[in-house]
Amino acid sequence: MRVLVCDPISQKGIDVLTSAGDVAVDVKLKLTEDQIVEIIAEYDAVVVRSETKITKRIIEAADRLKAIGRAGVGVDNIDVEAATRKGVVVVNAPEGNTIAAAELTVALILAIARNVGSANLSLKGGKWDRSKYTGIELKGKTLGILGLGKIGSEVAKRARAFDMTVIAYDPYASVEKAKSLGVTVTDLETVFRQSDFITVHMPKTKDTYRMISTDQFAIMKDGVRIVNCARGGIIDEQALCEAIQSGKVAAAGLDVFEKEPCTDSPLFALDQVTATPHLGASTKEAQVNVAIDVAYDILRVLRGEAVSAAVNIPAVKQEMMAIFEPYLNLVEKMGGYLGQTIGNRIEKVAITFKGDVAKYDVTPLTTTLLKGLLKHALEESVNYVNAPHVAKARGIQVIEAKTPDVQDYAVQICVVVETDQGKRQVTGTLLRNKPRFVSIDGYDMDMAPEGHMLVVPHTDKPRIIGQLGTIIGEHNVNIAGMHLGRKDFGGNAVAILTIDGPVPAVVLTDLAKIDGVADVKYVNLG
Ligand SMILES: NC(=O)c1ccc[n+]([C@@H]2O[C@H](COP(=O)([O-])OP(=O)(O)OC[C@H]3O[C@@H](n4cnc5c(N)ncnc54)[C@H](O)[C@@H]3O)[C@@H](O)[C@H]2O)c1
Numbered sequence: 001m002r003v004l005v006c007d008p009i010s011q012k013g014i015d016v017l018t019s020a021g022d023v024a025v026d027v028k029l030k031l032t033e034d035q036i037v038e039i040i041a042e043y044d045a046v047v048v049r050s051e052t053k054i055t056k057r058i059i060e061a062a063d064r065l066k067a068i069g070r071a072g073v074g075v076d077n078i079d080v081e082a083a084t085r086k087g088v089v090v091v092n093a094p095e096g097n098t099i100a101a102a103e104l105t106v107a108l109i110l111a112i113a114r115n116v117g118s119a120n121l122s123l124k125g126g127k128w129d130r131s132k133y134t135g136i137e138l139k140g141k142t143l144g145i146l147g148l149g150k151i152g153s154e155v156a157k158r159a160r161a162f163d164m165t166v167i168a169y170d171p172y173a174s175v176e177k178a179k180s181l182g183v184t185v186t187d188l189e190t191v192f193r194q195s196d197f198i199t200v201h202m203p204k205t206k207d208t209y210r211m212i213s214t215d216q217f218a219i220m221k222d223g224v225r226i227v228n229c230a231r232g233g234i235i236d237e238q239a240l241c242e243a244i245q246s247g248k249v250a251a252a253g254l255d256v257f258e259k260e261p262c263t264d265s266p267l268f269a270l271d272q273v274t275a276t277p278h279l280g281a282s283t284k285e286a287q288v289n290v291a292i293d294v295a296y297d298i299l300r301v302l303r304g305e306a307v308s309a310a311v312n313i314p315a316v317k318q319e320m321m322a323i324f325e326p327y328l329n330l331v332e333k334m335g336g337y338l339g340q341t342i343g344n345r346i347e348k349v350a351i352t353f354k355g356d357v358a359k360y361d362v363t364p365l366t367t368t369l370l371k372g373l374l375k376h377a378l379e380e381s382v383n384y385v386n387a388p389h390v391a392k393a394r395g396i397q398v399i400e401a402k403t404p405d406v407q408d409y410a411v412q413i414c415v416v417v418e419t420d421q422g423k424r425q426v427t428g429t430l431l432r433n434k435p436r437f438v439s440i441d442g443y444d445m446d447m448a449p450e451g452h453m454l455v456v457p458h459t460d461k462p463r464i465i466g467q468l469g470t471i472i473g474e475h476n477v478n479i480a481g482m483h484l485g486r487k488d489f490g491g492n493a494v495a496i497l498t499i500d501g502p503v504p505a506v507v508l509t510d511l512a513k514i515d516g517v518a519d520v521k522y523v524n525l526g
């Protein structure tokens, strides 16, 4: 077996690989994409950090590649979709650098509170300037954390030790877990409005890309201080520059940049910016942790064993795949539907498997359902293997029940999700091995869950359905099918429309204006 290491990792990780006996390691740093394409066909595994990009072109040229290892958390430099399509397992090391990143975050918070970076430069430039660098204390200030995951939680603990009030926005954080950390979970706008310091700890996804820009800076406190040790691009760099120049933002601590390496940025000309070259994970301890973790998982993949931190593999034995595939498809859609319509903090997920399916080990189904449910907030890291672990870490209680008894169908899978806003439910079955939803939030249904859908809860009264059709038609969107559910005449009802493509946000806004329509959600089940 041959493993190519493209970014500098700890020798301890390389030792783990070579001590396996049948593994040879080549360390080749700073290769271009072309150079990797040329040699990748000779390797069974490749290991990177954040510098080297493993692109679709590289993966397509990788004829015997079985594993891509990321000695760290973020896999945004790896084309995971291309790897999955090619059957290459992507593994990462999600926990080994948590403390390192949290500690650098605290270092930057302190540095920008006390002007450490600029005072250091000034003194080394020959000036003894004390009054210019008067700072502020952390005690009594409010820290707003965006993304209360592993690193966000560790930052919260440390901020509490500085007597800061800590508030956080994270649609998937458990209120209970946050409470135990002394953190108040709130909405995004409140974090923007109330914080003296804001620190970012979520993955870069299409939802988080540039989620802090001009409009968000405008509602923040004057003199707010901003830290980003997560991913460049979550904060709009141009808007940040302007907010600092206008005095709205007093200071920023930045470890990550939209384009890396980044050695030239208008931000670097500002005294108020303290910047580090993506050093969050760069401690001796973290580098040993992540290199060892990823090396063991690479070996497991090469030996065909279960891995502990896979990003893209289903945890179902090959021989069970034919039986499980239709069920996996069904639960993925049930999770995806709930994940896209709930939008509230999840406290509990109860899944009941009824009928034939109950005779199997349903763990992969529960895992797949959780993946479908959670992946919309945690795109970067939730997968078939780690979904239960992710749910547990967020304090989400998962209850699995099985019974051979069924009522109307040979197989029924019923999911009830409890959030801080109440309960939501979906029941599904298979019809000719294809998924069907037979009940949603207590409404009887019979629908094939696929493609693009609009979910419109409303009051059961005349003219609503007509108006829905008119507005959707006016936006030139074709309705392919409609399913209606109601409990009582004149009471609550739901309309689920399948449509031929995605809809612009304005359609949802216009539909929500119809008298009697409660809320409208767009769902894409692929
Ligand atoms: N600077 C560095 O060297 C360094 C080191 C380690 C990790 N990181 C980065 O830090 C980030 C966090 O890592 P982690 O290990 O804590 O990950 P994590 O998965 O444990 O936590 C991420 C959190 O973000 C939340 N989240 C997702 N989408 C959100 C949204 N739209 N709004 C608010 N919250 C949202 C999730 O619910 C989750 O709790 C990642 O981007 C990772 O790549 C950077």
Ligand SMILES: O=C(O)[C@H](O)COP(=O)(O)O
Pocket (backbone or CB within 6 Å): 049, 050, 051, 071, 072, 073, 074, 075, 097, 278, 279, 280, 281, 282
């Ligand atoms: O996602 C991560 O783990 C960090 O961004 C660290 O990246 P690095 O391994 O390149 O330091």
